[in-house]
Amino acid sequence: MRTALTEMLGVEHPLVGFNRSPAVVAAVTNAGGFGVLAASMYSPTELDAQLTWIEEQVGGRPYGVDLLVPEKFAVSDPDDLVASLRAQIPAEHFAFVDALLDEYGLPAHSAPRGEEDALDEIAAAINPAGAQALLDVTFSHRIAMVANALGPPPADLVSRAHADGVVVASLVGQRKHAVRQLEAGVDVLVAQGTEAGGHTGTVATTVLTPEVVEVADGRPVLAAGGIATGAQMAAALALGAAGVWCGSVWLSSEEDITPRPVKEKFLAAGSSDTLRSRTMTGKPARQLRSAWHDAWDRPDAPAPLPLPLQPMLAGRAWNRVHAAAAEGHPGATALDTYFIGQVVGGFTELRPAAEITREMVEDCTRRLRALGELADT
Amino acid sequence: MRTALTEMLGVEHPLVGFNRSPAVVAAVTNAGGFGVLAASMYSPTELDAQLTWIEEQVGGRPYGVDLLVPEKFAVSDPDDLVASLRAQIPAEHFAFVDALLDEYGLPAHSAPRGEEDALDEIAAAINPAGAQALLDVTFSHRIAMVANALGPPPADLVSRAHADGVVVASLVGQRKHAVRQLEAGVDVLVAQGTEAGGHTGTVATTVLTPEVVEVADGRPVLAAGGIATGAQMAAALALGAAGVWCGSVWLSSEEDITPRPVKEKFLAAGSSDTLRSRTMTGKPARQLRSAWHDAWDRPDAPAPLPLPLQPMLAGRAWNRVHAAAAEGHPGATALDTYFIGQVVGGFTELRPAAEITREMVEDCTRRLRALGELADT
Numbered sequence: 001m002r003t004a005l006t007e008m009l010g011v012e013h014p015l016v017g018f019n020r021s022p023a024v025v026a027a028v029t030n031a032g033g034f035g036v037l038a039a040s041m042y043s044p045t046e047l048d049a050q051l052t053w054i055e056e057q058v059g060g061r062p063y064g065v066d067l068l069v070p071e072k073f074a075v076s077d078p079d080d081l082v083a084s085l086r087a088q089i090p091a092e093h094f095a096f097v098d099a100l101l102d103e104y105g106l107p108a109h110s111a112p113r114g115e116e117d118a119l120d121e122i123a124a125a126i127n128p129a130g131a132q133a134l135l136d137v138t139f140s141h142r143i144a145m146v147a148n149a150l151g152p153p154p155a156d157l158v159s160r161a162h163a164d165g166v167v168v169a170s171l172v173g174q175r176k177h178a179v180r181q182l183e184a185g186v187d188v189l190v191a192q193g194t195e196a197g198g199h200t201g202t203v204a205t206t207v208l209t210p211e212v213v214e215v216a217d218g219r220p221v222l223a224a225g226g227i228a229t230g231a232q233m234a235a236a237l238a239l240g241a242a243g244v245w246c247g248s249v250w251l252s253s254e255e256d257i258t259p260r261p262v263k264e265k266f267l268a269a270g271s272s273d274t275l276r277s278r279t280m281t282g283k284p285a286r287q288l289r290s291a292w293h294d295a296w297d298r299p300d301a302p303a304p305l306p307l308p309l310q311p312m313l314a315g316r317a318w319n320r321v322h323a324a325a326a327e328g329h330p331g332a333t334a335l336d337t338y339f340i341g342q343v344v345g346g347f348t349e350l351r352p353a354a355e356i357t358r359e360m361v362e363d364c365t366r367r368l369r370a371l372g373e374l375a376d377t
Numbered sequence: 378m379r380t381a382l383t384e385m386l387g388v389e390h391p392l393v394g395f396n397r398s399p400a401v402v403a404a405v406t407n408a409g410g411f412g413v414l415a416a417s418m419y420s421p422t423e424l425d426a427q428l429t430w431i432e433e434q435v436g437g438r439p440y441g442v443d444l445l446v447p448e449k450f451a452v453s454d455p456d457d458l459v460a461s462l463r464a465q466i467p468a469e470h471f472a473f474v475d476a477l478l479d480e481y482g483l484p485a486h487s488a489p490r491g492e493e494d495a496l497d498e499i500a501a502a503i504n505p506a507g508a509q510a511l512l513d514v515t516f517s518h519r520i521a522m523v524a525n526a527l528g529p530p531p532a533d534l535v536s537r538a539h540a541d542g543v544v545v546a547s548l549v550g551q552r553k554h555a556v557r558q559l560e561a562g563v564d565v566l567v568a569q570g571t572e573a574g575g576h577t578g579t580v581a582t583t584v585l586t587p588e589v590v591e592v593a594d595g596r597p598v599l600a601a602g603g604i605a606t607g608a609q610m611a612a613a614l615a616l617g618a619a620g621v622w623c624g625s626v627w628l629s630s631e632e633d634i635t636p637r638p639v640k641e642k643f644l645a646a647g648s649s650d651t652l653r654s655r656t657m658t659g660k661p662a663r664q665l666r667s668a669w670h671d672a673w674d675r676p677d678a679p680a681p682l683p684l685p686l687q688p689m690l691a692g693r694a695w696n697r698v699h700a701a702a703a704e705g706h707p708g709a710t711a712l713d714t715y716f717i718g719q720v721v722g723g724f725t726e727l728r729p730a731a732e733i734t735r736e737m738v739e740d741c742t743r744r745l746r747a748l749g750e751l752a753d754t
Contacts, residue, residue, distance in 0.1 A: 002754040174649055175722065194571070195581035203648045204572035204581040206603030206612060207719040211648060226583030234615035235583060237751065238744055239608055271580045271588060272551055342584040345552070365752045367615055372749010374614065375742045377379040 001365065004220040005188070005243035008167060009034055009062055009144055013361045014243025015233065016190075016222060017353065018066060018147075022050040023255035026057035027353035032361070036064040036147055036245075044133045051141040064145030064169070065138045069131040069153060081130075089309050092302050097317050100295050104331030106320055135160075145169055145188070149199060151177075152184035159185075171224065171245075173201025175211040182215065189221045190245045196225030197248040197341035199285045200276065206239065213240035228252075228343035230363020234371065237364070248341035249360075253353040261325040262288075262338045263350065271345030280339070282310035288344065290337040292321075378742065381597040382565070382620035385544060386411055386439055386521055390738045391620025392610065393599060394730065395443060395524075399427040400632035403434035404730035409738070413441040413524055413622075421510045428518040441522030441546070442515045446508040446530060458507075466686050469679050474694050477672050481708030483701055512537075522546055522565070526576060528554075529561035536562075548601065548622075550578025552588040559592065566598045567622045573602030574625045574718035576662045577653065583616065590617035605629075605720035607740020611748065614741070625718035626737075630730040638702040639665075639715045640727065648722030657716070659687035665721065667714040669698075 003014045017028030018036045025035030037054065039047050047065075054063060138146060139160060146153075146161050147169040161168045162185070169188040170181040178189050191212035193205025203211075205225045213221045220243065223236035228249035236244045250256050251266055258266075269288055276284040279296045282305055287293075295301060304310050324332035380391045394405030395413045402412030414431065416424050424442075431440060515523060516537060523538050524546040538545045539562070546565040547558045555566050568589035570582025580588075582602040590598045597620065600613035605626035613621045627633050628643055635643075646665055653661040656673045659682055664670075672678060681687050701709035 001751055003751070175647065193581060193583070195584055201649070203719055203722075204570060204603050205583050206570070206581070206609055207572055207648050207722065210606065210608055211722060226581050229587065231587055231616055232583055234748065235612035238611035238615045238748055270552065271584050272578070342580055345580075345584065345588060368748045368752035371611065371615055371745045372752065374378055374380070375745035375749065 001361075001368075003237075003242040004218075005222065008188070008220060011062060013357070014222075014237075015357060015361060016064075016243065016245045017250055017357065018245060018247040019250040019253075019256060019353075021250070021253075021255055021257040022054050022057075023257075024250045024253055024353045025063055026054050027253070027255055028250075028357050029054075029058045029061045029063045031354040031357035033357045034062065034064065034145070036066050036145065039065050039134055039138065040068040040131075042134070044137045047134055048137045048140070051137070051143070055141065062144035064147060064167075065141075065143050066147040066149065067131050067134055067138070068150050069135075069148050069157065085309060085312060089305060089313050090302070093305060093313050096302050097313060100292075100335075101317060101320060103295075104291065104335055106324055106329070106331055106335075139164060139166070147171070147188075147190070152180050153186065155184070169222075171199075172212060173208065174203060175208075175215060178212045178215050182217065182219070187219060189216050189219060190224050191221055191241070192245070193223070193225030194276070194286075195342040197251075197274070197286050197344075198339040199281070199283050200225065200341075201284075202276075205236070209236065209239040209241055225341060226343060228341075228346055228360075230360045230365070231367055232343075233360055233364040234367040237368070238371070246360075247339075248343050249356060250353055251338070251340055251344075252347040252350055253356055254350045255353050258338055259322045259326050259336070261328075261333050262322075262336050265290075265333075265336065266338075266340060266344050267347050267349070269340075269344045269347070271342045274340060274342055274344060278304040278310065280311065280314055280337075282307035285339055286341055287339045288337045291334040292337055378738075378745075380614075380619040381595075382599065385565070385597060388439060390734070391599075391614075392734060392738060393441075393620065393622045394627055394734065395622060395624040396627040396630075396633060396730075398627070398630075398632055398634040399431050399434075400634075401627045401630055401730045402440055403431050404630070404632055405627075405734050406431075406435045406438045406440045408731040408734035410734045411439065411441065411522070413443050413522065416442050416511055416515065417445040417508075419511070421514045424511055425514045425517070428514070428520070432518065439521035441524060441544075442518075442520050443524040443526065444508050444511055444515070445527050446512075446525050446534065462686060462689060466682065466690050467679070470682060470690050473679055474690060477669075477712075478694060478697060480672075481668065481712055483697055483706070483708055483712075516541060516543070524548070524565075524567070529557050530563065532561070546599075548576075549589060550585065551580060552585075552592060555589045555592050559594065559596070564596060566593050566596060567601050568598055568618070569622070570600070570602030571653070571663075572719040574628075574651070574663050574721075575716040576658070576660050577602065577718075578661075579653075582613070586613065586616040586618055602718060603720060605718075605723055605737075607737045607742070608744055609720075610737055610741040611744040614745070615748070623737075624716075625720050626733060627730055628715070628717055628721075629724040629727055630733055631727050632730050635715055636699045636703050636713070638705075638710050639699075639713050642667075642710075642713065643715075643717060643721050644724050644726070646717075646721045646724070648719045651717060651719055651721060655681035655687065657688065657691055657714075659684035662716055663718055664716045665714045668711040669714055 005014045012032030015033040020038040029035040145167040149171040170186045171190040172178045191209045209223045222245040223241040224245035227244045325336040382391045389409030392410040397415040406412040522544040526548040547563045548567040549555045568586045586600045599622040600618040601622035702713040
């Protein structure tokens, strides 16, 4: 399949695999797709090591990096960012999360202070200055694409990428956002429907994809959200996309680093078991519904805080929940969750990422041929 | 295009046009699609006249009827259904609606008592006994399909339809609902994604359609929600559907009877301007967001009532709103709304329903051929 995307990136298949696990990125890339590493939750040092590792695996094949660079960000004391942000989290919120963990029988907080600081620094780095350090690492590697998921990229990111021959991609959830991204100089638009995992809007892929194609003025548009099979990939191409951007499907891969208890919840879940919630990051993000969300829905629960305060608050809880769930703690397992799209309902087993890639492309190709034949019946 | 649906119904195109306007049903049918009349808001006498008129227009071509037959329905006094139901509406709710209309400057209530009674009787008829009268009218005509949108059809509906050679279709929003519908003997499943107008669930068409196809065991599945163009129709076929069930797109047709001020709001709306709300029927239904929904979102607003109490409450407001909006009343225009899916964002003008049908089918066919060619590039 040759599309505007395969031509632009020099890849075999119009399939982008977005994941935080370097092994998934390498496997998708080596299977002829285009792997993109979700880099925002890594420190610059970690990111550097991972990109080096990916490049060792993929032998010159192109791959990409995805960052969160928000447009606006209020810092009251730029000299001490983490302390300034921590001071903005109300005591009521800390008390609510502590009481919730206690209610579910989680062990008293024992993370070393240094670990918490590291977490907070990563959450606090979701801002233009913090992203700069990750961008410096990114551009020191031979990436083919840099993607951004929170609004239009800053002008210096675009000019730096274009000077290096790097494609700039952006995720959008509304037609008007696509227009703003194009004005900012973005090369590839990812139309992310509401059924997608992670930060997502309310418009579905069937409706959003043609809207973004219409305003893209010939630039490649990828469909994201609801795409985990060859049939869904064929549907995205039917909607006018030049390819697909898949995130959730890799959470059913063997290589994905999501804790095993969460992956087992994914395998058991149906497509109605996700929700859009602000309780993880401060912005609406689709995730698996768990006891965590039930608690935040109670009348006495505080309202979630904005980004990056909510991830700073939630992050320290999640470390404890993940660790306890990994040891089979029932309360932690009830609370545990992660970002996932509605395609989770189709997960039946964990498979190698390369096998998922190959099967999606083969099924899509067969489906496209069958559709061509249907036209003349 | 020959699919399991065109074979089953004996129609030219795998495109079902669902609408409450007899002229739309006739136009879609005469253009080679399959028109289905939304019959629930009509009295038996009105329905009889409309089906007679449709049959005069379509000259022997097959068409269908859609009813709302809920599974469960509580009646405290079956001898006086309307009075019993009216008595269940709290005074607080009447006061809220009256105050809202007053706030938007709507004229004092002047509908003759008889007109209100007729409205209430129609709303109250959304129950197995009430639907029976509409079914009797329906089966006295030469229909090819009877569809139901509220849970599995009663056993006598299925046996009566099958004895007459009439296909039974049902709308479903979750995989488990599809399983129950098949157990009830349904012949055609309509997988209705969250992006659809009217009563709809939370799972998107891209995800729901393949799930329903998987459990349908060879029976035709139609995709609904997010389908208003040939590209979207091609995507539905890629997802494994045997055809499409379109509702919203006909609200951009010239023949549709929706009041002109509402249709003008549709033409101006974007795909993000809809919401799922219980405030019209008591069940979550997608509609255009208006000042009506803002009012029900206020902290002092009562919770919407269950079906059929909420439509009895809202119905008398809507008669006044529609009438005043038709005369250009600004407050009424701000409140006015109707059921519509996210495809509303693509509406640019009102066109004949036959032209919409032809263009969708032609664009879909072209798109399918192009997809077949893409497979071998």
